[in-house]
Amino acid sequence: MKKSVEKILVVDDEELIIQLLSDYLSDLGYQVETAYSSEEVLDKLNDGFDFDLVLSDINLPGKSGIELLRIIKELKTDIPVVLLTGLKTLDNAISAVKNGAADYITKPFELKSVRQVVERILKKQHRIHWKEQIFEHLKYLKYYFQFRTSEFDPGILSKEIASMLKKIQFTHLAEIDQYELAINEVLVNAMEHGNLELPSQTKGNDFSKKSKFEELREKRLNDPVYCQRSIYVVFEADKEVFSLTVRDEGPGFDWKKYFNSAHVIKSVNTEIFGRGFKIIQHISDEIHFNDSGNTITVIKNRPAKND
Numbered sequence: 001m002k003k004s005v006e007k008i009l010v011v012d013d014e015e016l017i018i019q020l021l022s023d024y025l026s027d028l029g030y031q032v033e034t035a036y037s038s039e040e041v042l043d044k045l046n047d048g049f050d051f052d053l054v055l056s057d058i059n060l061p062g063k064s065g066i067e068l069l070r071i072i073k074e075l076k077t078d079i080p081v082v083l084l085t086g087l088k089t090l091d092n093a094i095s096a097v098k099n100g101a102a103d104y105i106t107k108p109f110e111l112k113s114v115r116q117v118v119e120r121i122l123k124k125q126h127r128i129h130w131k132e133q134i135f136e137h138l139k140y141l142k143y144y145f146q147f148r149t150s151e152f153d154p155g156i157l158s159k160e161i162a163s164m165l166k167k168i169q170f171t172h173l174a175e176i177d178q179y180e181l182a183i184n185e186v187l188v189n190a191m192e193h194g195n196l197e198l199p200s201q202t203k204g205n206d207f208s209k210k211s212k213f214e215e216l217r218e219k220r221l222n223d224p225v226y227c228q229r230s231i232y233v234v235f236e237a238d239k240e241v242f243s244l245t246v247r248d249e250g251p252g253f254d255w256k257k258y259f260n261s262a263h264v265i266k267s268v269n270t271e272i273f274g275r276g277f278k279i280i281q282h283i284s285d286e287i288h289f290n291d292s293g294n295t296i297t298v299i300k301n302r303p304a305k306n307d
Contacts, residue, residue, distance in 0.1 A: 006122055007031045009049075011041055011056035011068070012084065021055065024111050025118070038063035042071065051079055053121060055105075055114075058085040058093055066096055073100045078128075080121050084109070135167040143235040149195040150227035154187035161235050161244070170242060171303050175283075179300075182283045185276045186246050186296060187233070194248030194294055195229040196220045245297040252293035259287070 008030045010021045022032045033049065035041045038060050054072065058065035069081045080102035085093040093104035102121050105114060141164065145157070162180035165171060171179065192198045198217055220226040229249040236243050258277055264287075281287060286299040 005029065005031045006052040007033065007050065008118070009033045009035060009041065009044070009051045009054045009056075011035045011038070011054065011060065011065070013037065013057065013059075013061055017057070017084070020111075021114065024114070028115065028118075030118075037061050038065070038068040038071070041068060045072075045075055050076075052125060053102075053118060054079060054081045055118075056081060056083055058083045058089050058096075058104075066092060069096055069099075069101055078125075080125065082117060082121065136169070138168050140238045141168070141236070143233070145231075145233040147231045147233070148227065149191055149229050149231060150221055152187075152191055152231055154184050154191060157233065158184035158187055164235075165237065165242065168237065168239065170237065170239070175303070179283050182280045182298075183244060185279050186244060186298060187231075189276060190231050190246045190248040190250075190296075192217065193253065194250035195231060196226050197250055240302045241299065243297060243299045245295065247295040250294055252290075255289040255293045259289070 008025055010018055010025070010032060011034070012018050012021075013036050018034050018036070022034055025032050033044065033051070035044060038056075039062055041054070041056075054068075056065045056068055060068065063071070065083050065085075069083070072079055072081055081100070083093045083096055083101050083104045084107055085104050086107045090104075090106060093101070093106075097104060103117050105117055143161070143164075158180050161183050162176050165179055166173065166176050193200055196217060198213065198220070231249075232245075232247040234243075234245040264281075280298060283300060284298045285301050286297075288297040288299075289295065
């Protein structure tokens with residue numbers, strides 16, 4: 001079942017091609033818009049027009065169809081672009097497919113071939129759309145991970161967790177990057193200052209300190225005493241609240257140096273190695289530590305929507 005009438009943008013500087021494809025696709029039941037240049041397409045996108053598919057000639061006045069493809073992929077990454085190309089520019093079209101074009105159609109073309117390409121790509125878009133909609137019905141999820149330090153990549157896991165928050169629409173899209181940054185900070189702390197026991201003071205800002213920190217980090221990532229320790233991550237979320245608990249096997253740290261008895265960060269702390277906690281607190285409603293300081297739990301309630 002179709003979500004709505006699909007909108008197709010046909011781009012070509014030849015009136016005959018524009019009219020032919022516009023009439024044909026309209027007869028098939030699609031809503032068709034037309035443009036004669038890349039600049040006109042960009043004006044439409046900037047004016048709020050949205051499309052399910054773009055059919056564009058590869059040779060356009062001004063910006064080419066290849067340039068248009070690149071711009072669309074930057075502005076609207078989910079809009080598939082099909083290039084119309086002659087034999088002389090076929091190599092360019094094939095190269096464009098490798099770099100993001102959904103497909104290409106060679107001129108002269110048969111209308112039934114156009115229909116086959118359009119239907120195939122839109123069917124794929126439907127599957128992607130419905131796959132994303134599945135998460136609208138998600139009520140609760142729980143991840144439980146255990147990593148060896150030597151196999152752990154905080155950036156990959158923080159991105160995965162942030163993407164799940166995005167899929168369940170836990171927060172505004174504009175804030176997802178902040179959540180990813182804070183989650184990454186929690187994971188990095190468990191790895192570097194927990195299991196690898198890297199002193200925070202050695203990190204610093206100047207080049208020599210950074211160099212020594214990285215040298216020690218690499219050394220301990222290859223030392224079984226440190227790299228064989230585990231990191232345990234539990235992430236739970238529903239539509240209203242999520243919690244992230246991370247435990248390392250390091251000796252722990254004196255969290256009371258940075259937080260008061262209510263687990264709220266001390267505002268007077270401006271040391272470089274205390275800024276990570278401020279990032280974490282920025283997206284948190286609650287932060288809890290165990291007594292030994294090797295387990296942290298971050299809790300965040302769903303932000304109120306600004307209507």
